Amino acid sequence: MQSTRAEAAAAEAKMGVEGLNLYYGEFHALKDVTLDFPKNEVTALIGPSGCGKSTLLKTLNRMNDLMDGCRVDGCVSLDGDDIYGDLPVNDLRRRVGMVFQQPNPFPMSIYDNIAFGPRTHGIKGKEELDVIVEQSLRNAAIWDEVKDRLKKSALGLSGGQQQRLCIARALAVQPEVLLLDESTSALDPISTAKIEDLVIELASKYTVIMVTHNMLQAIRVSTKTAFFLLGEMVEAGDTDALFTHPKDSRTADYVSGRFG
């Protein structure tokens, strides 16, 4: 009976890491991390600066292991398949999209920003691209604000609009997982609130994994939270439980603001 339950839990994990160790040269940045990321939920990665949150996030779409001196041991899986196995990196990055801390639209029109990824994957027809552009912008809750200026430069948008455009750009290639690396930390409170609402909505279709320094944001947006310290995953679980009844005293100290 127990194994059936364990299998069911495993089946719900969209991504997972097991026994993950990551080294930058001699520096041991992630220490034996094992963690599942449930499908169609938002998982928050929290912890003080330098604890390895971004490193873990980047490991999930292989943004760091191709760098000189970086070594990864252990298993990282997507739908149960090892992403360091036969899966080509380009396919992985299409399925696991990423949005960074600073909005980084390409210096081109709003339309071309969104069409860029699909074009790279061979979609050239104008009608098909029009549909993808509109749908992606709608899904990122920015269509109404930009629909009359699609041919204008994306650099003319506000910071909050640029970040939603970057989310739309990530959605345009139909990813399954969305990685958000402190994606609201450069934004004002109103833009942050819009993106938080959007992330909650996106979780019905995508698996979202977000790094955040903002503990209230983790509480508002995520259903699962993992707390990191010095490369170690100290504790992970249901967000409400982790914040109200942390099991480890280090988690308790951090979530109560005693350090970090």
Ligand SMILES: Nc1ncnc2c1ncn2[C@@H]1O[C@H](COP(=O)(O)OP(=O)(O)OP(=O)(O)O)[C@@H](O)[C@H]1O
């Ligand atoms: N390319 C790199 N080469 C060497 N060390 C690195 C590299 N990238 C990160 N590190 C180190 O790995 C550790 C974890 O960094 P990481 O960026 O993952 O932390 P973080 O928890 O995301 O921090 P922050 O909240 O400040 O962004 C830090 O000590 C950092 O200095």
